[in-house]
């Protein structure tokens with residue numbers, strides 16, 4: 184395929200969304216590609232999305248266990264009432280994830296050199312039309328895996344990691360709604376995550392990543408909206424500015440005092456514009472914060488120059504989101520650190 188190209192890195196894929204330019208109404212977590220000079224949201228247009236599973240297991244997880252755990256993760260996304268995506272298991276295959284054979288392939292591969300990468304999703308995209316041709320997910324067999332219903336100490340929960348990667352496969356980028364702490368070993372441990380699409384996994388043995396949160400639901404529903412979603416949910420939009428200039432790469436969080444739920448997005452153009460879709464109608468507290476210095480590359484390519492030099496701030500009043508409409512653009516001013 185000469186006019187297609189495989190995008191392996193999630194960070195790169197997200198950065199391409201940013202390259203899509205200021206004319207799109209970006210919602211938080213969507214991937215995009217630049218095709219023939221135009222930004223195109225990365226999404227599947229033919230349903231169901233058929234996937235295949237590599238017919239190889241690892242210690243503790245046979246090929247049938249792998250397929251069953253993947254099936255549960257696919258079913259979880261498919262069950263969201265406000266999103267219309269569908270998936271179908273096409274069968275086992277000898278193909279490996281990462282090969283351009285035209286099948287969406289999920290399976291184990293050994294990559295011991297990627298000692299911090301549990302799994303990764305790749306896309307094959309038509310660079311002329313922006314159409315998504317293929318997406319593969321590899322699970323790194325250099326780690327220990329489990330499919331036990333209540334988890335297993337020292338082993339990563341395959342279903343949780345699969346849910347995150349299938350989110351990518353479906354067109355979602357990373358969410359910043361989570362907190363980590365630095366460990367003595369130099370790694371980071373997740374303390375709390377308000378999104379399955381948070382870029383760092385829970386520790387081995389933990390199974391709390393099997394359930395999408397409000398931010399994930401809003402993200403997938405925005406890419407594959409049902410009629411109910413379009414009618415019943417609303418959006419909150421505006422600009423983040425500093426000394427009169429737009430701020431690129433600010434994290435904007437909408438928090439509902441009524442439900443305690445959070446949905447977030449980034450300001451994604453030089454004017455500092457953002458849009459958070461998929462919100463239940465009602466009042467929201469809006470908070471803006473810089474990306475944590477240590478994790479900028481989980482969200483943007485270095486060349487994108489996300490601005491992290493400002494203090495976190497709240498918008499001065501509650502913002503009311505209407506059903507089926509937008510809040511009307513608000514401007515949130517931040518000040519340098």
Ligand SMILES: [Zn+2]
Pocket residue numbers: 193347351357381382
């Ligand atoms: Zn990820």
